[in-house]
Amino acid sequence: MKPGMKLKSATCDTEVMVIKCGQGTVECGGLPMAVDRPPEPDPIDPAHAAGTVMGKRYVDAGATFELLCVKPGKGSLSIDGAPLTLKDAKPLPASD
Amino acid sequence: MNISIILQMAADAAEDRVGLVCGGRRWTYGALLAAARGAASLIRDSGARHVALLDESSEAAAIALFGAAIAGVPYVPLNYRLADAGLGPLIDRIAPALLIGDVARAAGAWTQEGLLPQSRDAFVREAEGRGAPAKDHKESDGETIAIQLFTSGTTAAPKAAILRHSNLLSYILGTVEFASADEAEAALVSVPPYHIAGIAALLSSIYAQRRILLLPTFEPAAWLALAAKEGATNAFVVPTMLARIIEHLDKTPDAPIPALKAIAYGGGRMPLELIHRALDLFPGTGFTNAYGLTETSSTIAILGPEEHRAAHASTDPATRARLGSVGRPLPTVEIEIRDEDGRVLPTGERGEIYVRGDQVSGEYRERSALDAQGWFPTRDAGWLDSDGYLFLSGRADDVIVRGGENMSPGEIEDVLLTHPALADACAVAIPSVEWGEAVGLAVIVRGDKAAPSDTELRDLIRSRLRSSRVPERILFVDALPYNELGKLLRREVKTWFKD
Numbered sequence: 030m031k032p033g034m035k036l037k038s039a040t041c042d043t044e045v046m047v048i049k050c051g052q053g054t055v056e057c058g059g060l061p062m063a064v065d066r067p068p069e070p071d072p073i074d075p076a077h078a079a080g081t082v083m084g085k086r087y088v089d090a091g092a093t094f095e096l097l098c099v100k101p102g103k104g105s106l107s108i109d110g111a112p113l114t115l116k117d118a119k120p121l122p123a124s125d
Numbered sequence: 126m127n128i129s130i131i132l133q134m135a136a137d138a139a140e141d142r143v144g145l146v147c148g149g150r151r152w153t154y155g156a157l158l159a160a161a162r163g164a165a166s167l168i169r170d171s172g173a174r175h176v177a178l179l180d181e182s183s184e185a186a187a188i189a190l191f192g193a194a195i196a197g198v199p200y201v202p203l204n205y206r207l208a209d210a211g212l213g214p215l216i217d218r219i220a221p222a223l224l225i226g227d228v229a230r231a232a233g234a235w236t237q238e239g240l241l242p243q244s245r246d247a248f249v250r251e252a253e254g255r256g257a258p259a260k261d262h263k264e265s266d267g268e269t270i271a272i273q274l275f276t277s278g279t280t281a282a283p284k285a286a287i288l289r290h291s292n293l294l295s296y297i298l299g300t301v302e303f304a305s306a307d308e309a310e311a312a313l314v315s316v317p318p319y320h321i322a323g324i325a326a327l328l329s330s331i332y333a334q335r336r337i338l339l340l341p342t343f344e345p346a347a348w349l350a351l352a353a354k355e356g357a358t359n360a361f362v363v364p365t366m367l368a369r370i371i372e373h374l375d376k377t378p379d380a381p382i383p384a385l386k387a388i389a390y391g392g393g394r395m396p397l398e399l400i401h402r403a404l405d406l407f408p409g410t411g412f413t414n415a416y417g418l419t420e421t422s423s424t425i426a427i428l429g430p431e432e433h434r435a436a437h438a439s440t441d442p443a444t445r446a447r448l449g450s451v452g453r454p455l456p457t458v459e460i461e462i463r464d465e466d467g468r469v470l471p472t473g474e475r476g477e478i479y480v481r482g483d484q485v486s487g488e489y490r491e492r493s494a495l496d497a498q499g500w501f502p503t504r505d506a507g508w509l510d511s512d513g514y515l516f517l518s519g520r521a522d523d524v525i526v527r528g529g530e531n532m533s534p535g536e537i538e539d540v541l542l543t544h545p546a547l548a549d550a551c552a553v554a555i556p557s558v559e560w561g562e563a564v565g566l567a568v569i570v571r572g573d574k575a576a577p578s579d580t581e582l583r584d585l586i587r588s589r590l591r592s593s594r595v596p597e598r599i600l601f602v603d604a605l606p607y608n609e610l611g612k613l614l615r616r617e618v619k620t621w622f623k624d
Binding site: 032033046048083084085086097099100118119120121122123124125 | 126127130133134137138290291298299300301302303304305312322325326329333335359361387389391411413415423424427429430455456
């Protein structure tokens with residue numbers, strides 16, 4: 030895995046672009062994400078079903094991983110089972 | 126990483142929403158993406174190593190920017206205002222290149238092999254007609270060059286600054302919330318495509334899904350007309366543009382003032398008098414001062430709308446002075462002020478501005494200017510106040526060193542501009558046998574005023590600043606040399622003192 034790579038969910042429509050990454054498995058809806066989607070989606074683990082929001086960035090507690098949601102879906106993101114959280118962005122006035 | 130994700134996401138989220146308006150034609154995000162993919166296929170087939178634009182702003186600039194990104198080839202918008210003799214060497218540095226725009230000029234002026242000229246219309250037509258390239262550009266490591274911009278070269282020969290996809294994406298993701306613009310919002314873009322602000326405007330507006338209104342050549346009446354016709358809510362201007370808009374409104378009192386929600390400005394020094402005037406004239410508009418450089422992927426510090434209004438309304442000198450600052454660093458970058466030996470200076474002391482962050486490339490074709498810790502020396506001089514506001518005091522190269530004492534031209538010019546008879550002033554270093562360097566002044570007298578005497582100007586400076594700032598020579602001139610974006614060409618003024 031490396032920055033710029035796109036990963037797809039095995040459980041829903043979610044797609045992310047990797048901004049930062051470290052050691053660990055990126056999951057969505059409780060199952061590992063991959064470059065290609067399986068032909069049939071697997072069921073979403075209800076523990077990881079909060080959904081993803083287009084254009085939001087998600088980070089892990091250690092700020093090792095950062096993922097940008099480029100397509101939203103019903104599953105939510107985790108690394109090795111630990112849920113990712115929304116990265117707080119301080120809203121800035123449009124400067125250009 | 127690849128900046129084409131910006132357009133891809135906009136098209137995925139709102140394919141049929143209008144993203145760009147130019148010359149009366151409207152482009153949806155879907156249509157822009159399809160054309161960018163077609164352009165990528167064309168670029169790939171051409172074998173070009175660079176995609177150059179020699180043209181005013183148009184849809185071709187957006188299509189070429191994203192098309193080049195998808196094809197994995199650097200995009201090089203050129204300053205079409207340069208003379209053939211100035212442009213030739215730049216074009217030599219990017220061949221073989223696909224050159225979009227002024228084909229007649231390209232054919233007449235340069236004959237080198239590997240220059241593939243294509244007119245704007247032909248390029249757009251072909252980009253729209255073709256499908257996507259067979260395969261997307263193979264992602265390397267996110268370190269691919271997205272853009273190469275030749276710096277304006279006000280102090281030296283143009284340098285080829287390069288911005289990588291990762292720099293530009295860091296800037297956009299760190300400063301713009303995806304799809305945050307309401308569908309009614311529209312940004313009026315009148316900066317040329319070869320300026321970093323022109324590129325940043327395309328990227329941030331598309332990511333925010335704010336409709337772009339392109340004005341190819343800035344002219345105040347056309348700017349006001351387009352703002353009114355398309356209901357512009359945002360605009361970016363360089364200070365000279367704002368000055369000309371205000372001048373136009375003064376001359377045509379009946380002209381309606383556009384109801385802009387926000388005006389951002391940057392790219393040059395904003396005279397205090399002008400920004401106070403603008404704040405009065407546009408009472409409902411939020412002003413943002415954006416300071417940045419080509420090498421930093423645009424903005425690194427911002428003075429926001431509330432700070433403008435607070436400073437404008439304040440009687441407290443320190444708060445009021447903030448209007449002369451460029452605000453505070455973005456949360457995603459770090460700024461330090463250092464002396465000539467690279468030591469970090471304390472608050473309030475003037476030195477060279479250093480910046481660090483993911484959006485900072487600090488890189489040229491020939492070499493990287495970053496130090497071992499990733500800091501970029503901007504060559505801009507400035508200082509930070511106790512609340513972290515950054516004040517600029519000219520280019521580090523413009524500093525006048527008289528007998529070991531450093532002085533910035535700006536402090537001298539600011540004092541001179543308080544004289545009612547002076548319209549403009551420029552202070553430069555001139556050779557001095559006694560001091561090494563001394564202050565030379567070129568001033569413009571207002572048309573309706575009598576010229577002040579040399580003694581009067583010297584007394585004014587002596588009364589407000591130290592005596593070391595008093596000029597050794599004063600020239601009264603009719604005009605000062607500015608480039609088209611309002612940057613004062615001090616290099617040229619210096620030559621006036623060479624006799």
